[in-house]
Amino acid sequence: MKTVKIYDTTLRDGTQSEDVHLSTEDKIRIAQKLDELGIHYIEGGWPASNPTDQRFFQEIKNYDLKNAQISAFGSTHLAKKSPKNDPNLNSLLQARTPVVTIFGKTWDIHVREALRTTLERNLELIYNSLAYLRPKVKELFFDAEHFFDGFKANRDYALACLKKAFEAGADVLVLCDTNGGTICSELSAIIEQVQKELPEASLGIHTHNDSELAVANSLIAVEKGIVQVQGTINGYGERCGNANLCSIIPNLQLKMGYTCLPEDKLNLLTSISHFVSEVANLPSFHRQPFVGKSAFAHKGGVHVSAVRRNPKTYEHITPESVGNKQRILLSDLAGQSNILFKARQYGFHLDKDDPFVLDLLSRLKDLESQGYEYTAAEASFELLLNRTLGRARRYFTLEEFRILETKRVEDREPISEATVRVRVGGMLEHTAATGKGPVNALDNALRKALEKFYPALSEVELLDFKVRVFSVLTHGDLSGTASRVRVLIESGDHQSRWITVGVSYNIIEASRQALEDALNYKLFKDDKEKLTKAIIEVKEK
The missing domain is CATH 3.20.20.70 (Aldolase class I)
Incomplete structure (x- = not known):
């Protein structure tokens, strides 16, 4: 070479x-x-x-x-x-x-x-x-x-x-x-x-x-x-x-027969690409060839069905050769193959004729038609999957919330205060908290109510908050369109990160949905880890 x-x-x-x-x-x-x-x-x-x-x-x-x-x-x-x-x-x-x-x-x-x-x-x-x-x-x-x-x-x-x-x-x-x-x-x-x-x-x-x-x-x-x-x-x-x-x-080394890097180093390319973008404080370009998050992502049902049989059908190289990975996306274009693949990722081995698969696919298409985006918000999808299967525990129920914005002349910023009524098991918690903006106030109030029951929630940090305004056709509206917002919240603890989604005409309600899913996912994730650890300990004994 x-x-x-x-x-x-x-x-x-x-x-x-x-x-x-x-x-x-x-x-x-x-x-x-x-x-x-x-x-x-x-x-x-x-x-x-x-x-x-x-x-x-x-x-x-x-x-x-x-x-x-x-x-x-x-x-x-x-x-x-x-x-x-x-x-x-x-x-x-x-x-x-x-x-x-x-x-x-x-x-x-x-x-x-x-x-x-x-x-x-x-x-x-x-x-x-x-x-x-x-x-x-x-x-x-x-x-x-x-x-x-x-x-x-x-x-x-x-x-x-x-x-x-x-x-x-x-x-x-x-x-x-x-x-x-x-x-x-x-x-x-x-x-x-x-x-x-x-x-x-x-x-x-x-x-x-x-x-x-x-x-x-x-x-x-x-x-x-x-x-x-x-x-x-x-x-x-x-x-x-x-x-x-x-x-x-990668083009030179994998396709043209040239040596550019030591043979065992090419699989570092994706991580180093992302590292440089992080240091430069720039978002990674998802559709960048070879190293982008979307480079080996499959969304259409026909594509997913094919790559499950043989990845070569829609992948020009093995993702692992450049340190990337295959991703199966979920959307209104998804077919049963997408559902089966994602279910297998989460430990469920289902048959394509299982009524659960058809039910979940129908729900997924309906939710995405309303504006929900599960391609990015995989934590919300995992919760949806487990709830449909009856495998997700209900950790709490937010029965009521109220948010007040107060602006005094001498204050530079309005004061946000959230009041929540949260039921945990048979107990009802009624509490309030202030915050820097309505979403932060709601987050603080929820944590104040829940952390006495679930101390692990104190580990959760909100890492990113994205809002997109989009139009959805509404037949009953003379204007023909109505604005909705999609909120994506990225959360994390000392071990991992996850993204959740909420959609509504009201930005506070959309934020509430995404925030609730974020806290629920933390508790759900911790329970899975405890169960996995317990199974390993039993096997070792």
Whole structure:
């Protein structure tokens, strides 16, 4: 198998995404994960540009990376300075990294209008910068910025820039589609021309996703013989992003016969993708290929029936090979196969002709037609499943609740107060509590009433709260539509997380439903764990 070196620029180019901001500590944590994954090169940043990157290069020396080499990034020296006196080049050397990458202009329009110098002087900048760095670093890469646009505008000059970089000792000449506008056929033909002109040079590829071709162009470049692929985790980057390594790596390794990572590391890809999105404080993109939550999710009944017999029918790779997993979804498109599969997940082995299956399927379709969403709220579905089977204990009954909002002139925010009447067994609890908003007040009042009976509820934390307003056709309404809201609540304890759902015309009622399910699920989950533990203890005896 041929080897392709992976050069990750999440910590530099990825942070140029408008919604990505990483501290030095964030960068250190991500670098450790990338090293664990087996990435060859990690571009830590531009030391001359900001204190965060300077601190990163100081701090990363304290960590023993097993696989990756750290690269510092910068530009060719200033036109009015010599390499020796250029602060940018000297900051690269002060970073003391084994690898240095510098970029230079290869598009004549940039030379004239951005650098405001002559074409001849730019060639000198490229050669002098690389020649100055060459004896001082272990590996030296040249990013030919805007190379493909430059080649299309002025072929001879773009090639002349590459030749100067090669003569100065660059180990890899990285061809950059900086504006992301090059289509696959153009890129392929240009790479062939470069190889004819510089047959001894090692080439790399750096693409952007402005035409949604960054991954495709990177794969084509590998087929053409390039030895280094640059990109970012999750495709983070300026404008539409960089080439997404979470798609490039598995395509190369699982489908094209190239080695990118150590053989036992590819199954870390999904967890590291999610880790980076968490550190960047961004939601994971569910429909991201290979590593997204929906990448191996099946919703239609025909699909589910097929993948139960043979996953290859609707899965192009095994999810586990990239650390992902198959998911069977529940919705108004669900068939009996979906119900049977989910029931088996929860320990119920049912027959497709079981009246329970048909009853549950009918109830599920009816509830989803009202706006309930069980694809995300699997905890609410598990409760529904067990209630239909008569297996879910009724832990409490909320008989009545009232919420009051009081606004005094001198108060900045209204005061929310909830009063609840809750029956637990034969006992009735009547209590009240205040909170930051009506839902928090209701939550506090419920807990106040219930925790004396179920102390474990004190472990529950509300982690996320989402509200969606949508329209449902109502035949009796002259307007033809009426607004409903769907509330999804994500809760968690020290062991796990779960999501519950509520739907109503009233946001408080929808929240109440989701909140009740969240507390019920905690108690139900704990009972299951106790039962499982008891069974194991009996078997051991």
